[in-house]
Amino acid sequence: MLDTKLLRENFDSTKEALLKRGFHLEKNVFQSLDGNRKSLQVEVESLQSARNKLSSEFGEKKKSGESTDHLKKQVDEINLSLKTKEEELNKLSLELNDFLMGIPNIPDESVPVGKDENENVVIEQFGEILTSNKLDHLEISEEIDTEMAAKLAGSRFAVLKGDMAKLQRALISFMLDNAIKNGYQEYYVPFMANEDSLIGTGQLPKFEEDLFRTSEKLFLIPTAEVPLTNIFRNEFIDHKDLPIKVTSHTPCFRSEAGSYGKDTRGLIRQHQFEKIELVQITNPDESMACLDSLLSNACEVLDLLDLPYQIIELCSGDLGFSSCKTFDIEVWMPSQNKYREISSCSNFSDFQARRANIKFKNDGKNQFVHTINGSGLAVGRTLIALIENNYDGKNKVVIPKSLVPYFGSEFLLVN
RNA sequence: GGAGAGUUGGCUGAGUGGUCGAAAGCGCCUCCCUGCUAAGGAGGUAACUGGGCAACUGGUUCGAGGGUUCGAAUCCCUCACUCUCCGCCA
Structure with a gap:
């Protein structure tokens, strides 16, 4: 939510800033x-x-x-x-x-102006991309079974079997440990959230159709950002404790309404997927620096897994509702011959803090904190990237060195 | 599922119809004292919101929503949540 004072006193400049993201105030x-x-x-x-x-x-x-x-x-x-x-x-x-x-956050001044995702800016690329291997993860491994999942639940679900399930579990542990190493405190949280929580982080009231509703009052979480951020809802935080860094592994549930026909094959877009989320509660003066640190924490996972990726900055027109600045990390997917989003790291400035009423005392004055979050990383897509990038073309997928202690083997045998 | 107790400021916790936005303590801030540290002394300190350059001042808020009353933290109703005991249970 925006500050009402801002609208009263600087309506025209606010309107102009929002226009950059295509919102008419x-x-x-x-x-x-x-x-x-x-x-x-x-x-x-x-x-x-x-x-x-x-x-x-x-x-x-x-x-x-x-x-x-x-x-x-x-x-x-x-x-x-x-x-x-x-x-x-x-x-x-x-x-x-x-x-x-219903008003989205104001893009930060540093955000490149653009209409849609086509005008996002590539910041940097890392690693060598592989253009020879065109098999996708379903073709490489039979241990990813979408037909079995269809029987159990329907489309946009997957069953992982045997070593594939183990590999996903290894990735989860590996990512969590990496977050902890970088100073994040691990949380285990409910996978359902109430309405107030979803309003706090900005999913409600505007985007209810993207969520699964369980009962009159609870929704399945679309990301651990919801519980992790709302831990601090209606709290006063001691400024000495900032920034607070928290992380959690949770499944994420998304209805994917409006994505019919899009990414219908394989694990890329599911109703349920695993994700490690990184959240920081920060002093407003430091939030941009914290976003950089969070981004590098997420990139580190890909570095350690030795997967090729690029960092892009979203242009104003492609920013999410609550965000004022977002960097996406995209990993190379050989079967699609392109980079695909695997993490989205955003600064929400005081937008969520105002909705969720998260404050700290600054020189005797009460001030809203800034919230930052990003995936570190989306596990399902990491799994795909790993399989497709590390497939030897014959019968195995090479496990990156840093993941071997978690997986317990240097190879994943396939087919 | 049954029975009971509770929800008050940043925190702990008093407060059963007006003088209560609310005792006391903790924390925090300012000042004093002290060679430093520790301790001590004086004062200040809820949030949100309207008006005002400001001093200041109006209003709302004691879990949420209704009700009774001229007047509600206080009485009544509904709901949510927390805790305790019993039952069931991974």
């Missing part, structure tokens, strides 16, 4: 909502003030035994007009809140 809607709210609020508050005065007079009169009839009459009158005005004010405040909740 309507001036007259905001100004009439906010203006009406303000005048109504002033009115309601002066009525309340009058009532409060009369009520305290009431007590005194009562004590000294004087008559209170005329006071009661006055208060009754005030209450009568208050009632309708208060209702109106509540309604307006809700409308204003809905309006504010």
